[in-house]
Amino acid sequence: MIVVVTPNPAVDVTYRVAEQRIGETQRVLDVARRPGGKGLNVGRVLDATGTATHAVLPLGGTGGRWIAEALDALGLAHTDVGIGGETRTTVTVVDDLAHPTMLGEPGPELGADEWDAVTAAVTALLPGADALVVSGSLPRATDPGVVARWVAAARHHGVPSVVDCSGDALLAAASAGATVCKPNREELLDATGADDERSGARLLLERGATVVVVSRGSDGIAAHTADRVLDVPAVPGVSGNPTGAGDAATAGLVGALVGALDGAPDRAADGGPGSTAVLDDAVLLHALRSAAAHGAAAVLRPVAGEVDPADVARFLHPDHDHADPDRTRTPA
């Protein structure tokens, strides 16, 4: 079971209109509501591909209640931490003519006691967990140290952690010794202030991350360790809806890592290096390919947080997506 924390979940609403226009009254032709936030996308993709997950998320108000009910309807296990604020809503307006318009509510601020309750919920689940995933933005005014606490708790229980956050939360996760930091390239450069991907990855590795995986959309995905970079190209010829493709890639990555670590004899229970010693090139390449295949499968789906497992299997097939071992290189 993979524990997935979504620090700032949202009710994702999509409105289809005939033509987006400013300053007019527009009839919404079609409404879709789904539980959103990057962690929930990761969890739904893992669930769709047969990996059990348990979501942990702060929820408040009507939106929070709606998300809890929607997760029940989807059959996803979740631990809700009740908060005083109102869980946010995001509204995306789409037509067939222009790019989507996204309206994002600021979301609630959580008190220290509410974050303590989230940490307690995470910690209670870790003894039975195969991995911890933390994915998505933090609510306004959140101390990024909360992410460090979750990562440290995972280390304490010998559970590998994968963190897809941005800014100071990404730095805090690295400093706390996250197994994998998984920003996209823009987030990496933004958080570290580095001028190039390798320099940014090194900064996170020096802070304490074991591996830094950088997703680059159509430019593929890479795993950085202290002494090497493993590269896997994106699945070619796939076009569609890129929203949530990065989350599907995270799901593919963590699912593959858990599968590899599960079979490893030297997994340590004390949080020592043993738990990550098996992250050798073969395991990482397999995980990157899985991430690329999941990301491509997500692009084919109209909404975020979904993949067709048949698409994932097709993209993982050797005829489609080979990471050439020659592309494993030792950086300058």
Added chain:
Amino acid sequence: MIVVVTPNPAVDVTYRVAEQRIGETQRVLDVARRPGGKGLNVGRVLDATGTATHAVLPLGGTGGRWIAEALDALGLAHTDVGIGGETRTTVTVVDDLAHPTMLGEPGPELGADEWDAVTAAVTALLPGADALVVSGSLPRATDPGVVARWVAAARHHGVPSVVDCSGDALLAAASAGATVCKPNREELLDATGADDERSGARLLLERGATVVVVSRGSDGIAAHTADRVLDVPAVPGVSGNPTGAGDAATAGLVGALVGALDGAPDRAADGGPGSTAVLDDAVLLHALRSAAAHGAAAVLRPVAGEVDPADVARFLHPDHDHADPDRTRTPA
């Protein structure tokens, strides 16, 4: 107590953004949520000016639950009829640069049994009611005959009815003998197919309405009976937010009518003509002035469904708003 039916309530959400743009991700700077739908606006204005109301509304899903809780928080009495569908949400996006953009969800469809339950709720409240108000659009695919049933029930209990609906629902209300049909001019012409206001009003009067009150925004408000038209100008020099001004005018109209009918000695309990015989010119002019004052007060408020009673009182003051008796005229 005034029974106010809102056939198609909505969660009205207003998003303030820095600048409306299509095809971009926009941070919402400020979120306002309020229970919406024209009937709820009427009820809130009546409540703010000291007239007790009881809302009847079909509610379903998360949005419906939110509205019920919001009405509780506002201290407004309401009877909720549970429905299987999801109460709609409307999102209005505003900035300081362009006109607001309004995104309206289609809303639920109600089954015949659900409409029966609404009718039962209305009928149960009528014995203690001073008036019935039906205001706002009908949900998709609704038989306009439901409005006729409510009007007929009011007549049966000797309770005057005021109907602010459009299209076939307006025609059905007139045919059922509504005391007052109160469309705006555009709705009147649209529903009746008439070329001018007087012709349209006559069509509703011939169907069975006792009075037709037509609101015209800055062009004032008029009451049509079979043989005369009473005119009251809009309060001059008022500018602001016209959204909901028509609903405030309805509240002002019905509040004044109820006050006048309350003191009348000949109110009939059998639904006969006695209950409306007191709608003489003096009563109607007073009601029109009250409507104009409430409408102007609503324009000064940033959101629909609100008036400052002090503004209403100020606009009702003789120095501000006199309907010249000479403007009462016998139409050709």
